[in-house]
Amino acid sequence: GTCINNTSVMMFKKGSFEIGATVYPVAIKYDPQFGDAFWNSSKYGMVTYLLRMMTSWAIVCSVWYLPPMTRQPEEDAVQFANRVKSAIARQGGLVDLLW
Numbered sequence: 001g002t003c004i005n006n007t008s009v010m011m012f013k014k015g016s017f018e019i020g021a022t023v024y025p026v027a028i029k030y031d032p033q034f035g036d037a038f039w040n041s042s043k044y045g046m047v048t049y050l051l052r053m054m055t056s057w058a059i060v061c062s063v064w065y066l067p068p069m070t071r072q073p074e075e076d077a078v079q080f081a082n083r084v085k086s087a088i089a090r091q092g093g094l095v096d097l098l099w
Contacts, residue, residue, distance in 0.1 A: 008095040025066040027092035
């Protein structure tokens with residue numbers, strides 16, 4: 001999955017959710033206290049971003065390991081992906097985007 005600026009979770013691609021495997025969701029949220037870990041390409045070039053990251057005092061983040069999730073018999077891959085995405089968003093205090 002993908003996070004947007006540490007505020008929202010975007011739609012997951014369904015391929016990983018079609019194979020019937022158990023998914024082990026992880027929610028990660030960065031703490032901007034010592035520096036912003038996200039690259040705003042309209043504000044900074046890649047070299048500037050890398051220099052900012054390499055010279056920041058620390059990159060702090062919270063990591064939550066959620067319980068394993070399996071696809072329910074009545075779910076298709078998209079519904080399963082959305083259920084996992086919602087669980088990650090809830091745990092990380094992020095907005096669950098529909099797209």
